[in-house]
Amino acid sequence: MAKAVSRWRPIEAPNGKMADADLFPGCFVLVTCKACGHFKAYPPATVVLRLRQLQMGGTLATFAEVAGRVGATCPCGARDWRAGLAWPPGMTDGDIKRLAARARN
Ligand SMILES: [Zn+2]
Numbered sequence: 724m725a726k727a728v729s730r731w732r733p734i735e736a737p738n739g740k741m742a743d744a745d746l747f748p749g750c751f752v753l754v755t756c757k758a759c760g761h762f763k764a765y766p767p768a769t770v771v772l773r774l775r776q777l778q779m780g781g782t783l784a785t786f787a788e789v790a791g792r793v794g795a796t797c798p799c800g801a802r803d804w805r806a807g808l809a810w811p812p813g814m815t816d817g818d819i820k821r822l823a824a825r826a827r828n
Contacts, residue, residue, distance in 0.1 A: 742782035758801035
């Protein structure tokens with residue numbers, strides 16, 4: 724039985740680039756503080772648009788490059804971020820499969 728998960732689940736991105744978001748319909752980009760784990764989630768399309776504005780290659784930008792562009796200071800005082808893909812809380816395996824099927828068709 725599919726069970727809703729109440730927390731963010733990291734996704735192993737095969738190429739380590741923003742383009743990987745297209746492989747996982749419904750996923751988000753998580754920017755996480757390396758010091759304390761505080762994070763923010765962004766829709767991939769928003770991040771790609773921003774990368775294009777910054778002339779950083781859009782979907783070709785790596786997550787390391789994305790993390791490096793985060794100018795914000797974390798509430799804990801650190802400015803060392805990590806970026807990656809994740810499934811939002813409440814997304815079931817059934818949801819993931821359904822979205823993936825829809826994206827293929
Ligand atoms: Zn922090």
